[in-house]
Amino acid sequence: MRERLPLPAAPPRYAYNFCAGPATLPRPVAERIREEFLAHAGDGASVVEISHKGARFAHILDTVETLFRSLCALPRSHHLFFMHGGARMQCSAVPLNLIGRSATRTAGYVETGLFARQAAREGARYGTARTVASSAATSFDRIPAVPARDCPSDAAFLHLTSNNTVYGTRWTDFPHDVPAPLVADATSDILSRRLDHDRFGVVYAGFQKNLGPAGMALVTVRDDLIGHALPGTPRLLDYAVQADTRSLDNTPNTFALFVLSLVLEWVRDQGGLAVVERHNEAKAALLYGALDRSAFYRPTARAEHRSVTNIVFRLADESLTGEFVALAESEGLLGLAGHRTVGGVRASVYNGMSEDGVRALAGFLREFERLRG
Ligand SMILES: Cc1ncc(COP(=O)(O)O)c(C=O)c1O
Numbered sequence: 001m002r003e004r005l006p007l008p009a010a011p012p013r014y015a016y017n018f019c020a021g022p023a024t025l026p027r028p029v030a031e032r033i034r035e036e037f038l039a040h041a042g043d044g045a046s047v048v049e050i051s052h053k054g055a056r057f058a059h060i061l062d063t064v065e066t067l068f069r070s071l072c073a074l075p076r077s078h079h080l081f082f083m084h085g086g087a088r089m090q091c092s093a094v095p096l097n098l099i100g101r102s103a104t105r106t107a108g109y110v111e112t113g114l115f116a117r118q119a120a121r122e123g124a125r126y127g128t129a130r131t132v133a134s135s136a137a138t139s140f141d142r143i144p145a146v147p148a149r150d151c152p153s154d155a156a157f158l159h160l161t162s163n164n165t166v167y168g169t170r171w172t173d174f175p176h177d178v179p180a181p182l183v184a185d186a187t188s189d190i191l192s193r194r195l196d197h198d199r200f201g202v203v204y205a206g207f208q209k210n211l212g213p214a215g216m217a218l219v220t221v222r223d224d225l226i227g228h229a230l231p232g233t234p235r236l237l238d239y240a241v242q243a244d245t246r247s248l249d250n251t252p253n254t255f256a257l258f259v260l261s262l263v264l265e266w267v268r269d270q271g272g273l274a275v276v277e278r279h280n281e282a283k284a285a286l287l288y289g290a291l292d293r294s295a296f297y298r299p300t301a302r303a304e305h306r307s308v309t310n311i312v313f314r315l316a317d318e319s320l321t322g323e324f325v326a327l328a329e330s331e332g333l334l335g336l337a338g339h340r341t342v343g344g345v346r347a348s349v350y351n352g353m354s355e356d357g358v359r360a361l362a363g364f365l366r367e368f369e370r371l372r373g
Helices: 027-039 055-071 086-101 114-123 239-244 254-270 273-292 318-330 355-370
Strands: 078-084 107-113 128-134 157-160 182-185 200-206 216-222 297-299 308-317 346-349
Touching: 027 114, 027 254, 055 078, 055 254, 078 086, 078 239, 086 107, 086 157, 086 182, 086 200, 086 216, 107 114, 114 157, 114 182, 114 200, 216 239, 216 254, 254 273, 273 297, 273 308, 273 355, 308 318, 318 346, 318 355
Parallel strands: 107 128, 107 157, 157 182, 182 200
Antiparallel strands: 078 216, 200 216, 297 308, 308 346
16 A cells, blocks of 8 residues: 555645646735725726726726836837737738738747647648747757758748747757748746847737736737738738737727736836746746656756756656656645646746745655655
8 A cells, every 4th residue: 555645634724726828827916916906996997997097007908018128128129019810810910911921921939849830730721831940849848949041031920939838948059140020929938037128029928827817918029020911811910910000909808918017017116027037947947856856757958958947857667657746636735737739737827826835846846756656
């Protein structure tokens, strides 16, 4: 008989949520939402009941734009949009807006995992989506090299996924000297680290990891890439319409933008993006350190390409995975099952995960190994 872990008599008082997305918000942000949802307007209307054309919502949008631009050093040459449909809608919007700039309607894609593949598949609906580099042969355990000469000279853009949520890898050195604007899906690392926006034509990110509630995308677009939408592009997906209407051509998700304004104020109050990035590096180092200490756990990504926000590993004895995840949950460590397509374990540690939560998980890793190792 295996020794049983002592289970808590009552459900844990406070749970740490390691879910990959929708994901945990910084606790102070969740508390401000509760406090300000009704109080925000001061005249009986909550934040989801006010007009998106009125002065109070304009203030929220101003706050979001000003703070995102300053915290992320977004150059004046780039527009900032908020669009419906999450990150996946941008897999359509990017080729619809950009691919017409290539006479042969060609675009390059770097294949580093599930979402990168989905982006390329969608791009192929509008032209030729050329896979320029791939790490599929090694089960997406790394970021492949992308020699500039491999990017088609007639490509309208080169698409990559700056952090791969399912496989736990991330780019640190983005491709140099490619003959096309870089487009990044930054859904799982936006606002977790600094990014040199000057190097990107488009950056997009679904809200549900580091920004707020799911369903919206934050999109930055270099000015010269606006105004080239293919004929037939749905009006709401046309970047030129978003630029002309300041993302207000139809009613935006006002609640999501309200939450984003609080998230950005939280980042500012931490000391800015560089400070948040340092905290995230420290949290990841703590977890990888705990995993690397023994052969009981096996991180799947190559060390130099390891993600800081999605820490993916397997148990050497894979038959213990289900028990690991269930026991962790009973200890208040939630959402640790790996993506359904790959199994194993994944701890997502976005901005909202506290160092206490990471320490609790590191302690659980040690304890589980003591009992089952
Ligand atoms: C890197 C990446 N891209 C795209 C998506 C899909 O995002 P959405 O559900 O907002 O379309 C996800 C999943 O959350 C993701 O992690």
